[in-house]
Amino acid sequence: MYVKKVAVVGAGTMGADIAYNFAMANIPVVLRDVDSKILSKAQEHIWDLIQGRVAKGRLGSADAEKRFGQIQFSTQDDDLRDTSLAIEAVPESLQLKQQVFRELDRLLPPLAILASNTSALSISEMANATTRPERVAGMHFFYPAHTMKLVEIISGDETDQEVVTTLVRLSEELRKIPVVVQECPGFVVNRILMASLAEALRFKSEKHLNPQDIDAVVSGRKLAPMGLFTLVDALGLDIAWDVAQILKRAYGDRFDPGTELGELVRQHHLGVKTGQGFYSYQSASQVKPPGPVSMSAEQQEELIDRFTLSLFMEASRLVEEGRASERSVDIAMRAGAGLPMGPFAAADKIGLDVVYNKLKEMSHRFGERFTPPSSLAQMVGRGQLGEKTGRGYFYYKKI
Numbered sequence: 001m002y003v004k005k006v007a008v009v010g011a012g013t014m015g016a017d018i019a020y021n022f023a024m025a026n027i028p029v030v031l032r033d034v035d036s037k038i039l040s041k042a043q044e045h046i047w048d049l050i051q052g053r054v055a056k057g058r059l060g061s062a063d064a065e066k067r068f069g070q071i072q073f074s075t076q077d078d079d080l081r082d083t084s085l086a087i088e089a090v091p092e093s094l095q096l097k098q099q100v101f102r103e104l105d106r107l108l109p110p111l112a113i114l115a116s117n118t119s120a121l122s123i124s125e126m127a128n129a130t131t132r133p134e135r136v137a138g139m140h141f142f143y144p145a146h147t148m149k150l151v152e153i154i155s156g157d158e159t160d161q162e163v164v165t166t167l168v169r170l171s172e173e174l175r176k177i178p179v180v181v182q183e184c185p186g187f188v189v190n191r192i193l194m195a196s197l198a199e200a201l202r203f204k205s206e207k208h209l210n211p212q213d214i215d216a217v218v219s220g221r222k223l224a225p226m227g228l229f230t231l232v233d234a235l236g237l238d239i240a241w242d243v244a245q246i247l248k249r250a251y252g253d254r255f256d257p258g259t260e261l262g263e264l265v266r267q268h269h270l271g272v273k274t275g276q277g278f279y280s281y282q283s284a285s286q287v288k289p290p291g292p293v294s295m296s297a298e299q300q301e302e303l304i305d306r307f308t309l310s311l312f313m314e315a316s317r318l319v320e321e322g323r324a325s326e327r328s329v330d331i332a333m334r335a336g337a338g339l340p341m342g343p344f345a346a347a348d349k350i351g352l353d354v355v356y357n358k359l360k361e362m363s364h365r366f367g368e369r370f371t372p373p374s375s376l377a378q379m380v381g382r383g384q385l386g387e388k389t390g391r392g393y394f395y396y397k398k399i
């Protein structure tokens with residue numbers, strides 16, 4: 001479907017950046033909020049982003065005016081009537097989102113697509129609030145959405161393939177990297193990342209370690225772009241806790257974050273935004289770099305195995321459930337979580353026989369959350385061992 005004009009509903013942190021992306025792609029957009037003060041803030045924020053491009057010489061000033069002019073800032077429902085896609089970015093409450101979807105369903109033309117930027121709620125439950133569940137999908141941008149490239153396109157129980165195709169094409173027009181996923185709690189990035197965060201929290205409490213100890217290894221060995229606890233402090237411990245509860249309910253105890261995270265949330269230590277989380281912050285913008293590595297070599301190796309293989313295990317479950325392909329998962333984890341390699345490419349590099357044997361040993365020590373996936377066992381059985389044999393999850397041609 002050709003998308004002529006877009007509505008973004010909710011002009012907060014995410015909505016303003018999403019509208020900016022459309023304006024930069026020269027696609028007309030109505031940015032709607034119930035609060036006119038928030039709209040003024042969004043207007044200023046978007047203008048600053050555009051002027052930032054001008055200052056860097058990436059945009060002429062006439063063009064800047066034109067892009068900014070693509071956005072209509074509005075508090076009126078009526079301004080949404082001629083849009084062919086609406087993306088809601090209102091606060092994370094199913095009840096509120098269902099109410100917004102009912103309203104959009106009433107206002108927008110019958111074939112218009114209704115999309116949600118939700119991080120963790122069910123697309124199908126939102127779709128059920130409308131008379132057009134087949135035109136409803138997830139379009140999950142990552143924070144900060146003006147720079148982050150990944151967009152997860154989530155297909156609900158009833159979503160038309162044509163809707164998915166339209167959203168993929170549109171994301172590419174925004175110069176983003178779309179990855180399609182069949183709905184499941186946490187989608188791709190949050191699901192896989194939260195599995196490894198829960199593992200790191202278990203490791204931390206078993207060994208009585210500090211967050212610095214773990215972050216020093218995770219960032220020092222370049223397993224992730226920043227320390228895990230630094231990341232959670234930046235994200236907000238309350239948000240991490242809510243997502244962990246949703247995922248634990250959906251998938252079981254491997255997502256159990258333990259007691260420490262909940263305890264910090266109860267004490268209102270929510271991370272950077274309250275000045276105290278796993279770390280303390282003198283000023284809101286100060287994020288401490290992790291200190292030197294203080295763990296024994298043996299502990300470090302155990303942490304690395306448990307972190308990387310919990311990523312790999314959750315990624316494998318997702319693929320075996322048919323939610324996404326190995327390629328999509330790897331792209332998503334690089335573009336959305338900043339991992340240097342996707343979990344499948346990393347396994348191919350290590351050697352699938354090595355990964356298989358390690359998982360077998362770890363499943364004896366830590367339980368079934370590390371039981372090697374059957375797809376891995378089959379590949380090892382066929383001699384497809386990754387890069388060294390030219391074939392694993394992916395092909396490696398030697399030229």
Ligand SMILES: NC(=O)c1ccc[n+]([C@@H]2O[C@H](COP(=O)([O-])OP(=O)(O)OC[C@H]3O[C@@H](n4cnc5c(N)ncnc54)[C@H](O)[C@@H]3O)[C@@H](O)[C@H]2O)c1
Pocket residue numbers: 009010011012013014015032033034035038088089090091092093100117118119120141142143
């Ligand atoms: N902030 C993040 O890091 C992040 C990342 C990815 C996805 N998300 C998801 O994006 C969504 C929005 O998050 P946010 O951080 O931008 O929230 P936010 O609180 O910054 O903004 C929400 C905006 O929605 C407005 N709003 C409330 N009810 C409305 C209504 N009925 N109609 C129009 N506007 C309404 C509010 O006035 C507010 O400006 C949530 O679902 C969140 O889970 C957030």
